[in-house]
Amino acid sequence: MIFETPGNFDSSNVAPSIPSDDAFLFLIRGNEIATVLTKTDILKIPCFRQITKYGLRILRQHYLGTLRGTPCYASEVTNEEVTSSEIHWYGLRALFGRLDDSSFSLAGRSLQIVDWDRSSLFCGRCGEKTILGEKERVKLCPKCQQRHYPKIAPAVMALVSRGDEFLLARSPHFPSGMFSAIAGFTEPGETLEQTIHREVLEEVGIRVNNIRYFSSQPWPFPHSMMIAFHCDYESGTIICDPHEIEDAQWFSSQKLPSRLPGKISIARSLLESKLVKNESDL
């Protein structure tokens, strides 16, 4: 699964002193990532050697670390750069299932780091131009000393179970027929557990208990971290928050919604883990 730790990647922000033509280049143009096709029609992240011939104007570049020993960089170019039949530009969602899991994960990381860099050119506190830290990935303000780290917004997802049933809801902006687990952003000062209690109560009027961690997934659209949990129904009847939830129902493995969340998402894995458990209980 994409949200498991890729054991073959070592993160670092200190680039090797000697650049390598074989280094992977996660090249960003707007919100798209450059890929190349192998002779067997497999999409891959290009290496520097495949890109340098275009004479790119790099706006910003960050070292990411090594993937299976090969250095990786995230670089941003202007929207006009690289129009070639050899380079294929895709948004991150379109690359799910087409890149290997490690490359997909690093593509998301690259987008987040580039977005953080271009969004923190000036200090949010005093307006001074920031400078890039050397020892860690941070922007420093030379005037007021404020430190600007990459933004990560934690959000929880909760699959509420009641025996063999589970609660799914749909937001008005979901595709037709799709239901998913309850989700929401953590507020300042909240624990993840408090977020679950609040969000489930606010969105569907249900109280829960027995919260169990499931897994987490960086969600770089643009900078969330989705942290998923199982929990159990305690009390209440479904009352949907009309501003956020269009419909919410108890489903089961015999009664599933017509459309499930996409396989890219942790919501799908969370739901499938419940379905597998129900089958193993039979």
Ligand SMILES: [Zn+2]
């Ligand atoms: Zn400042």
